[in-house]
């Protein structure tokens with residue numbers, strides 16, 4: 304249900320022809336994959352838990368000089384089907400059970416008791432192997448806010464991260480013809496060219512996209528930044544994570560493992576294995592215990608030792624499960640699950656955030672005539688056949704477009720010049736404890752209070768985007784995304800079965816009432832975008848929530864029945880915050896209260912960037928590798 308709604312919104316219309324035309328060959332000629340637990344050595348310098356986006360990036364960097372031995376332990380297996388490699392739409396993988404964990408959230412009180420499918424990748428390459436390929440960077444304000452939790456001198460800032468954004472990506476500018484025809488602004492100085500993770504543009508754009516992007520410019524205050532990576536809000540074109548040569552998905556496995564792990568004797572990978580817990584001796588992490596991924600008991604458990612460090616990269620959903628299962632987490636929860644407490648770290652699993660989706664209004668342009676448009680790939684078999692032939696012959700054309708290349712990222716003061724300051728005042732007057740679960744530890748409450756204050760400051764400013772609307776060049780548009788929700792969710796081990804059951808996931812959607820206030824403005828703004836700009840010439844008709852839904856109370860009622868609290872961008876469950884603010888890792892990404900244990904994945908983000916998360920995850924992982932090498 305949720306998935307089909309995403310599919311319609313994103314690209315809509317999954318055109319099966321592309322899927323079936325691709326290869327089924329699953330090359331398994333990777334001599335360094337150890338598919339059996341017993342092939343693993345007794346000891347390595349580093350153990351990386353989770354061979355996903357961050358994990359493979361870090362493992363590549365740690366092994367490149369040949370100095371250290373590294374073992375990556377990945378739950379999923381090597382996957383190279385067309386649902387992974389295909390660029391077009393970029394969203395086949397999220398409906399492929401072979402590539403996904405099977406997790407459902409608890410019923411959401413704020414969403415009329417609805418549950419949500421929790422989508423995260425399960426394969427060598429993790430979520431980068433089936434994400435939507437959209438590549439954008441948050442605003443300067445986001446990364447400066449992260450550092451602000453530690454004070455002025457923090458290296459976690461826009462300036463501190465920019466070198467890692469450059470290192471993480473190999474930028475390919477759009478062709479001059481595409482750039483000229485569509486007014487695409489870009490500035491290669493915000494990018495590098497040395498990484499094997501590619502950011503490139505499609506070779507074709509549907510003609511109406513240009514009209515839609517220009518319409519944003521009719522809204523007072525909307526800027527057109529010099530590049531998608533300039534750290535500024537506004538409307539812009541951005542690249543996709545595609546390798547422009549073969550025009551296939553570029554992701555952590557292709558960029559940091561294929562052809563790399565095979566030639567380095569110090570880089571071992573074991574797949575189809577699940578890490579249960581980190582082992583400690585006198586609070587020092589000494590290794591991990593793992594089992595075959597399909598195990599339902601610890602009968603076949605094995606252990607492997609880490610001489611220097613255990614590096615957690617299992618993602619925002621599973622990293623807190625592993626920490627809690629290892630005795631690192633809220634003591635009360637661990638006792639309920641009969642797990643020995645190694646360190647009482649109340650922040651583990653708290654501070655869970657994702658980007659709520661479908662929070663604006665959906666429109667249909669009933670007088671649209673600008674064909675071809677993306678729906679033709681589905682509705683017009685001639686057009687699809689031509690696109691397929693062009694892709695096969697030249698790797699160009701409509702099938703080089705992933706799930707999106709152009710969007711607006713707008714501050715609250717731009718979408719609501721009348722209400723933004725009042726909303727910020729209201730946030731500042733809040734008692735944050737009232738919006739966290741009863742009994743939440745004081746350090747976690749204090750960290751939440753610090754985040755609300757920082758967000759209130761950013762809500763007043765012009766540098767931080769809260770509203771995102773991506774457009775595709777077609778008639779059915781409008782799915783907005785909320786970039787900085789104030790509600791905080793929680794992830795806990797299932798105390799009845801901490802190791803083999805999936806963790807319990809609660810988004811706590813709309814638990815902070817300021818979110819509803821902000822989302823009312825989203826609906827109003829989305830209407831202005833379609834009705835008060837030149838898009839009004841195309842006969843916009845509101846499909847959802849409906850033009851008659853106008854009062855804040857009615858808009859909120861509609862949101863509760865419709866919004867999805869996730870855009871597949873979970874972060875924050877092992878936050879990099881001071882320990883007295885509920886932090887789990889410090890600025891060196893080391894877990895508080897123990898030694899030899901770090902976290903390098905999306906879970907360390909204290910709060911969401913005003914962008915989708917993959918570009919930031921790669922940059923964090925590049926920085927993490929340098930931090931780890933510096934202390935080796």
Ligand SMILES: Cc1cc2nc3c(=O)[nH]c(=O)nc-3n(C[C@H](O)[C@H](O)[C@H](O)COP(=O)(O)OP(=O)(O)OC[C@H]3O[C@@H](n4cnc5c(N)ncnc54)[C@H](O)[C@@H]3O)c2cc1C
Pocket residue numbers: 352353354355356357358376377378379397422423424425426427428429430431433434435436437438439576577578579616617618619621622625706870871872873904905906914915916917918920
């Ligand atoms: C469907 C989808 C669409 C997305 N679209 C976009 C987009 O268009 N643009 C964008 O910027 N971002 C997008 N994202 C988000 C982005 O891909 C993620 O933020 C990012 O990949 C997360 O990286 P990670 O390293 O934290 O986790 P992951 O890449 O998910 O890696 C975690 C790895 O750990 C493994 N693992 C888990 N538990 C264990 C265990 N116990 N033992 C061993 N291994 C384990 C998992 O199998 C996985 O491989 C999307 C995500 C999804 C899922």
Ligand SMILES: *[C@@H]1O[C@H](CO)[C@@H](O)[C@H](O)[C@H]1NC(C)=O
Pocket residue numbers: 326329330383388549551561
């Ligand atoms: C994965 O599939 C693509 C597309 O079919 C192919 O070009 C590539 O060589 C494959 N990669 C591996 C490592 O097998």
Ligand SMILES: *[C@@H]1O[C@H](CO)[C@@H](O)[C@H](O)[C@H]1NC(C)=O
Pocket residue numbers: 400405
């Ligand atoms: C997912 O889990 C549910 C129950 O938890 C089960 O009924 C369903 O078959 C599972 N789906 C897959 C694809 O494994």
Ligand SMILES: *[C@@H]1O[C@H](CO)[C@@H](O)[C@H](O)[C@H]1NC(C)=O
Pocket residue numbers: 595597598599
């Ligand atoms: C797990 O997979 C292995 C290898 O395919 C198989 O031999 C074993 O029976 C499976 N175990 C369970 C519990 O399903």
Ligand SMILES: *[C@@H]1O[C@H](CO)[C@@H](O)[C@H](O)[C@H]1NC(C)=O
Pocket residue numbers: 667668669670671672778844
């Ligand atoms: C949406 O607009 C398209 C194109 O203008 C039109 O063909 C279609 O019938 C409309 N659909 C709805 C539900 O209004």
Ligand SMILES: *[C@@H]1O[C@H](CO)[C@@H](O)[C@H](O)[C@H]1NC(C)=O
Pocket residue numbers: 674683685686689
């Ligand atoms: C379908 O696509 C073909 C090829 O691009 C085009 O010539 C034709 O006009 C399209 N048909 C419709 C109904 O839009």
Ligand SMILES: *[C@@H]1O[C@H](CO)[C@@H](O)[C@H](O)[C@H]1NC(C)=O
Pocket residue numbers: 692693694696697
């Ligand atoms: C491939 O590109 C060449 C050169 O631009 C062009 O002549 C040819 O028509 C293209 N092939 C297809 C199938 O589009």
Ligand SMILES: *[C@@H]1O[C@H](CO)[C@@H](O)[C@H](O)[C@H]1NC(C)=O
Pocket residue numbers: 849851852853857
């Ligand atoms: C809006 O109109 C729809 C369709 O007529 C109706 O079902 C809905 O209850 C109305 N909502 C409000 C808030 O008036």
